[in-house]
Amino acid sequence: TRSTRPQRMLKAVQKNATKGNPQSVISAIDYFCKNSEWAMNVGDEKGSILDSVVTEVNPSTVLELGTYCGYSTVRIARLLSPGTKLITLEFNPAYATVARQIIAYAGLQDKVTLVEGSSADLIPQIKERFGITTFDFIFLDHWKDRYLPDIKLFEECGLLRKGSVLLADNVICPGAPEYLEYVRNSPRYESRYYPAHLEYTKAEDGLEKSVFLG
Numbered sequence: 001t002r003s004t005r006p007q008r009m010l011k012a013v014q015k016n017a018t019k020g021n022p023q024s025v026i027s028a029i030d031y032f033c034k035n036s037e038w039a040m041n042v043g044d045e046k047g048s049i050l051d052s053v054v055t056e057v058n059p060s061t062v063l064e065l066g067t068y069c070g071y072s073t074v075r076i077a078r079l080l081s082p083g084t085k086l087i088t089l090e091f092n093p094a095y096a097t098v099a100r101q102i103i104a105y106a107g108l109q110d111k112v113t114l115v116e117g118s119s120a121d122l123i124p125q126i127k128e129r130f131g132i133t134t135f136d137f138i139f140l141d142h143w144k145d146r147y148l149p150d151i152k153l154f155e156e157c158g159l160l161r162k163g164s165v166l167l168a169d170n171v172i173c174p175g176a177p178e179y180l181e182y183v184r185n186s187p188r189y190e191s192r193y194y195p196a197h198l199e200y201t202k203a204e205d206g207l208e209k210s211v212f213l214g
């Protein structure tokens with residue numbers, strides 16, 4: 001039967017990247033998406049903004065919602081200090097299977113815990129399952145209509161501390177209007193928009209960085 005796009009992306013990584021070299025995995029995926037098939041990775045333009053925020057925060061506790069094929073997981077994990085791990089959540093088992101292989105190809109499997117399931121189920125379990133009190137950095141890149149309910153869930157579960165940084169992909173395209181309205185009008189967040197483009201296209205998109213004020 002016909003392969004899936006994530007499977008073809010994995011093949012491209014195995015063919016064109018160097019095992020244990022995260023930058024070559026990132027470049028191989030961007031090349032595949034620019035020259036073969038578009039895919040919903042955060043991409044190189046927004047990825048550079050992600051890199052700069054992760055570097056600035058230098059987080060000890062990290063959560064990513066929406067692994068897909070692991071592109072942003074590799075981007076984040078390659079920048080983490082030794083001994084720091086990130087938790088990434090993927091709902092789709094087929095995506096998770098490919099992501100595990102791409103993360104392993106980059107040699108970052110020891111820095112990543114990939115969990116399969118829904119954010120609504122996982123978020124309330126995090127403290128118990130992973131012994132985490134609060135997150136320093138959260139990257140939101142899953143279902144766009146879950147951004148708002150999930151940030152409220154983070155607050156309710158006490159997973160944010162003064163200074164926690166949330167970075168949200170796709171706030172323009174496909175868009176997360178209710179989330180934007182919330183973080184930009186809530187006195188509990190300091191928000192800033194980073195204009196860019198939808199990965200591998202000329203369409204407008206961008207990232208919203210929101211700092212929890214406590």
Ligand SMILES: O=C(NCCCCCn1ccnc1)c1cc(-c2ccc(F)cc2)cc(O)c1O
Pocket residue numbers: 040041042065066067089090091092117118119141142143144169170173174198199
């Ligand atoms: O839907 C997206 N991501 C979520 C995928 C499923 C998440 C599953 N999950 C994981 C954990 N909990 C739930 C997404 C879409 C687009 C896009 C933009 C334009 C277009 F014409 C088509 C698509 C671009 C992105 O950058 C995206 O991130």
Ligand SMILES: [Mg+2]
Pocket residue numbers: 040041042141169170
């Ligand atoms: Mg995205």
